[in-house]
Amino acid sequence: MPDLLQIGGVTDVMRGRLEEAFTIHKLADGSYPAEAITHIATNGHDGVPAEVMASLPNLKMISCYGVGYDAIDVSVAKSRGVMVTHTPNVLNAEVATTAVMLMMACYRELLRDDAWVRSGDWEKTGNAPLTRSVDNQKVGILGLGRIGQAIADKLAPFGTTIVYHSRTQKDVAYQYYDNLTDMARDVDCLICITPGGPATNKIVNREVLDALGPEGTLINVSRGSVVDEAALIAALQDGRLGWAGLDVFEAEPHVPEALRAMSNVVLLPHVGSATVETRAAMGALTVDNLLQHLAQGTVISPVPECVGM
Numbered sequence: 001m002p003d004l005l006q007i008g009g010v011t012d013v014m015r016g017r018l019e020e021a022f023t024i025h026k027l028a029d030g031s032y033p034a035e036a037i038t039h040i041a042t043n044g045h046d047g048v049p050a051e052v053m054a055s056l057p058n059l060k061m062i063s064c065y066g067v068g069y070d071a072i073d074v075s076v077a078k079s080r081g082v083m084v085t086h087t088p089n090v091l092n093a094e095v096a097t098t099a100v101m102l103m104m105a106c107y108r109e110l111l112r113d114d115a116w117v118r119s120g121d122w123e124k125t126g127n128a129p130l131t132r133s134v135d136n137q138k139v140g141i142l143g144l145g146r147i148g149q150a151i152a153d154k155l156a157p158f159g160t161t162i163v164y165h166s167r168t169q170k171d172v173a174y175q176y177y178d179n180l181t182d183m184a185r186d187v188d189c190l191i192c193i194t195p196g197g198p199a200t201n202k203i204v205n206r207e208v209l210d211a212l213g214p215e216g217t218l219i220n221v222s223r224g225s226v227v228d229e230a231a232l233i234a235a236l237q238d239g240r241l242g243w244a245g246l247d248v249f250e251a252e253p254h255v256p257e258a259l260r261a262m263s264n265v266v267l268l269p270h271v272g273s274a275t276v277e278t279r280a281a282m283g284a285l286t287v288d289n290l291l292q293h294l295a296q297g298t299v300i301s302p303v304p305e306c307v308g309m
Ligand code: NAP
Pocket: 067, 068, 069, 088, 089, 091, 095, 142, 143, 144, 145, 146, 147, 148, 165, 166, 167, 168, 169, 193, 194, 195, 196, 199, 200, 221, 222, 223, 247, 248, 270, 271, 272, 273, 274
């Protein structure tokens, strides 16, 4: 059987299917037969370390369990003729739910009010302070791609006015902004859902956060690198930004103490797609890509750079 290098974890179902077709070697075990490895199964967090990719002379394909592939150097892979696949679409609805859930938790002070009940404050001091309605808000989506559109769809029943910023204008009815700061100035809530990587590094900077302003809410379900975390912390501490709902961070799993200490932020441990149902679909597509590549030399969902390879 061909040899596969497993980077990071896989589910039991994925392992069972992979074991029928590959001899599996785990990077975590410390050694692997470099010459023999033809395939890699990895994920969006672990990617493929540069030294690992360089150590595999006969590598043919990398399958990523996740849609974001900024932790894999696709230009190096492509220059070596190595196919890279990912798991688009099957997680759109789940990640959109996470974004909307974070927005609602910020607006309706879910964590504060849960604590109000648990601490006995309701009995001791009476009703909790009022919150803000999620209805009829103007929401700016940074990155109106597959998941961005799913977020817009999920927000439609709330009477939301959707506007968006991306590099190119899309064929949609929503207002397009070619300037992110201008969009941030005009919206109540900014939701980030672009890819990570150099092109989007810290594009949500101090200027954008100040434009969003003290009544504004920032939701980030994209990558921690998209938001300047130090500028975000400063804006929240100074009251220049109102609220933040964050699923992703600059140096995961490290989350700065300053963020953990704030009551106007809601924090999640990068679980945008992390339900049993959606992870099963992502796992199935990750393995299907590997098995089809083995059997036919083709794949189902190449990353855009590898289409037509
Ligand atoms: P997609 O369909 O490729 O959409 C990406 C969008 O971002 C497009 O609208 C693209 O439009 C825009 N974009 C790309 N580069 C940009 C730039 N430099 N400036 C402004 N806009 C830019 O991708 P998707 O499937 O929706 O996934 C998006 C990302 O979400 C993934 O790459 C991943 O990082 C993240 N994600 C996170 C989780 C989680 O668990 N939190 C789960 C899944 C995905 P243009 O090309 O016109 O710019």
